[in-house]
Amino acid sequence: YSEIYRDAPPPGAAEVASFGGADPERVVIFHSLSKRSNLPGLRSGFVASGPQNMARIRQLRTYAGAPLPLPLQHAAAAVWADEDHVIASRKLYQDKYAIADAVFAGDPLYNPPQAGFFLWLPVEDGEAAAMKLWTETGIRVLPGAYLAREVNGTNPGDQFIRVALVATKEETQRALETMRDCLRD
Incomplete structure (x- = not known):
């Protein structure tokens, strides 16, 4: 929900973690068009974390994830690029x-x-x-x-x-x- 706020944007998880010197393996950040753009059915998002977590997530996606069809990838790219x-x-x-x-x-x-x-x-x-x-x-x-x-x-x-x-x-x-x-x- 990082894009939905009242007055000032809240600090992001990566920003908070970097100030505290947090271990990047203890922070996992999820973003999706579901909340950012009110597009829950599009199923487009990203994850950010430390290298070990990302390797585990990549393996999980390999076996449990469903690929997003190319037309939806193009639609998602256009929506990610639009801030208005x-x-x-x-x-x-x-x-x-x-x-x-x-x-x-x-x-x-x-x-x-x-x-x-x-x-x-x-x-x-x-x-x-x-x-x-x-x-x-x-x-x-x-x-x-x-x-x-x-x-x-x-x-x-x-x-x-x-x-x-x-x-x-x-x-x-x-x-x-x-x-x-x-x-x-």
Whole structure:
């Protein structure tokens, strides 16, 4: 999600690792057109890491990877070379962040995201909130506990729902207002 941020670009993993003198074998960076360009079906991306990791990844791709057909390779190359659509996409997400900020203004528990395209909204019980939203409004969200695991008897996602900001701005506005009103009941 390195291309989707609010104000300033976050430091990249390679940049962070180089400042800390990290072993390149302990850092693996994945990029794809799925997130960068909203093209999940194109299946084009790249991996960067240390030489030993890259040798293992190359071997894995040899036996487990599927080659990308040449026409898709050409399409992917054109998309990787185009930054304008990435800037436009980032602006769209920034607009959606602003919508979420306005809808949840005054909620002391709301923590606006600085990057990515998900809101993590605090709720009493993530699973119960997701079910309530689905049954009462038709809005689908994911209980935060489904994306975490229990540590020392506690799941850090239990009291959150994850909301994807992938609809149009208008739909996002309506859905967030509906969610807010439903969850306040």
